[in-house]
Amino acid sequence: MGIDDARLDERLRLKENTTQSLGDRVYEVLRDAIVAEQLEPGERVSDKEIAEALGISRTPVREALQRLTWIGLVEVSPSRYTRVTGVSDEMVAGTLEYTGLQAGLALRLAVRRMDGAELAEAVALLDVMIEASDRDAHDELKQAAREFIAYLSRRSGNAVLSRVMVEMAPVLDRNVRRAHLDVRPIEERADAYRHLREAMLARDADAAEGWLRSVHGGAAA
Template sequence: MLNTGSLRIGGKKQLLAEDVFRHVGEAILSGQLKPHERIRDIELARELHVSRMPVREALQRLERIGLVRMYPSRYTEVSEVTDATFEASCEFAGFQSGFVAHLAAGRMDDEQRAEAASMIDRIVAATDDQTTSSLIRRDLFTYLSKHSDNFLQHSLLDEASLALTRNLQRLVRDPAHREASLPAWGALRKALLAGDSSAAERAARAVHGLV
């Protein structure tokens, strides 16, 4: 059973589908819904007090980003993170975060640069707290994406953020990567504060293991 206490019930089908998408996605991310666990749309709709249509729309979106696998007329299953999934996610996250860091570095004002630097400080401070570090990491690149001033790029990364956060947990758990990423986080902080777009792009790729 999902914890439905935080679900925001809106008055429109589109809003409901967005709520269900985020709610189920966060349940997968937190481990409340585990790999291979089955989700039946009629049961989920009953639990969330919504119709089946927004539930189906939300599950279709979750399938598109790889968090679930749908078996029509049967059930939906939470996917697992395979080696191929992990590698594809590192590649996608590295290049996409590099692009938004490049754009944001040249477009943020001083206050926004300082906020981004503060978020990096919190990531570094939480290096040994994998859950906290992973969530702040997601917030940072969402923040940079928002301030890239490119709505298409922001929409793309925002849609994929739940899947990327789940799929990259292996990266955050790896002690060798955490240690190796510290200089890259420092370089990203310096580049953002200086408004150096090219350096910010290289550093953002490096924190995902890309060179």
């Protein structure tokens, strides 16, 4: 499937932002279009046609497509095609596994390194998860869990981990959007989350990581 130029003009709009480089702005507009499926899985993309739609040169588009290839939103077959990646069952499973591993690491580091005020903020975000879990509101629980893990990654004290989590967040969200998560019954979730809360307040990083993994089988919502 190729690009429909008329539709492409409507789907891709550069944001007015003088604080970012043109390359970063192109990257963000293409990334967001892929995550929102305005550029659909399997759709072929062309640096020439994208550049024409955006009214810019091809160089920043090529740079953006290279970055998107690195994070897995675009795939390239030399001399054949450049296209948006599909979302297979294998990719969803791998994304869930990766998310669980990174979330556990962020939690472990943050519990050890946060100061008192930061720990209190993390627990407050966990309380939002607990409230959503108690109502069995899965969409709200997933959103709250994303915010909880994002906060922990920023407070992990590890700049590399934090940057990777930020860079990969849109990819992870896209890949698990349709996934059915194997979460525990309400009663088991409630017990695990409250044990997680206690472990965080006690600054027991090992126990906290263990309780987080027990809730979602290694994937943090």
